[in-house]
Amino acid sequence: MAKVNITNNIRTLRFFANEMTQQELSQKTGVSRQTIVAIENGKYFPTLELAFRIAQIFAKPLEEVFTFELLTEPESKKPKK
Amino acid sequence: MDIKEKRILVSLLSSVLVILFYWWYVYSNYIADNPDILNDFKFWGTSFIILIPVAIGIQIVIQIIFAIITHILNKGEEIDPIDDERDKLIELKAIKVSHYLFILGFVLAMGTLAMGMQPWVMFVVLISSGFVASMVNEILRLYYYRKGV
Numbered sequence: 687m688a689k690v691n692i693t694n695n696i697r698t699l700r701f702f703a704n705e706m707t708q709q710e711l712s713q714k715t716g717v718s719r720q721t722i723v724a725i726e727n728g729k730y731f732p733t734l735e736l737a738f739r740i741a742q743i744f745a746k747p748l749e750e751v752f753t754f755e756l757l758t759e760p761e762s763k764k765p766k767k
Numbered sequence: 768m769d770i771k772e773k774r775i776l777v778s779l780l781s782s783v784l785v786i787l788f789y790w791w792y793v794y795s796n797y798i799a800d801n802p803d804i805l806n807d808f809k810f811w812g813t814s815f816i817i818l819i820p821v822a823i824g825i826q827i828v829i830q831i832i833f834a835i836i837t838h839i840l841n842k843g844e845e846i847d848p849i850d851d852e853r854d855k856l857i858e859l860k861a862i863k864v865s866h867y868l869f870i871l872g873f874v875l876a877m878g879t880l881a882m883g884m885q886p887w888v889m890f891v892v893l894i895s896s897g898f899v900a901s902m903v904n905e906i907l908r909l910y911y912y913r914k915g916v
Contacts, residue, residue, distance in 0.1 A: 717851035720769050720912075729915025730853050 689757040696726050699744045699751065715739045770837060771854070772912050774830070779905040781829045785822050786898055805887035815894075857911040865904035872896015 700706040708726070712719040715736060724730035725740075732740070741751045768776075793814055797804055804810045876892040 712849075716849070717853070718771075718849045720771065721851050721853040724853060724915060727915075733852055736852060 691755040691757055692731050692752060693728065693755075694725065694752045696722070696740065696751065699746065703744060711740070711743065714743050769912075772909060773837070774833065775905055775909050775912070777829060777833045778826065779902065779909070781826060782822070782898075782901060782905070785825050789818055789821060806885065808886070811887075811890045853916065857908055857916050860911060860916065861904045861907040864907055865900040868903055869896055869900040872900065 696711075700708070700711060708719050708722045712722045715722070716739075717736065721730065721732075725732055737748060737752055741748045744751060797810065872892060873896065875896065876889045879888045879892055880886070
């Protein structure tokens, strides 16, 4: 399977949302502050539900909060005949 | 290091101390004077039955003391008590590995019986595998919290 790179703009979005703190975002999403920190640092990829919750809080579509990128072509991994 | 990592570290250290002190106590009071007791199934059963509440009780007391100390050091700030999806994922991953380890230990323990070894060897392997599995569980949780999951 091809490797993927998932990044997010949560830090920027928090800045434009009146410098919303990680604690405030964690309270609004119902997860711990450590989880928000881990998501921002790319150490944890949230579930679809949490991703949508975060996007909803910033009133943005999901793809403006999270970006998904394939790092390698899946075809290159196919075995040669 | 955040509060959850500290809690795991305290749990890890207290588990090691409890097990070491408990088996040192059992060894010095029962096994050292009478090594034949190792072949007594009642001895192993009693040791296990007593170990479980003792270990749980001490863990609870240590965690309460830890919570009080943390509360004082954080100057009364509320500690995040939420166990969210990330915590559950980390717990699941750690439990999966520790279960495999325990199953491996169980098979090894049965292997000692199959090879005709003394029954006490089986008990020692079984207890050790349970202990190692528990330690690996805590260490893996710590690892996933620090390195990400």
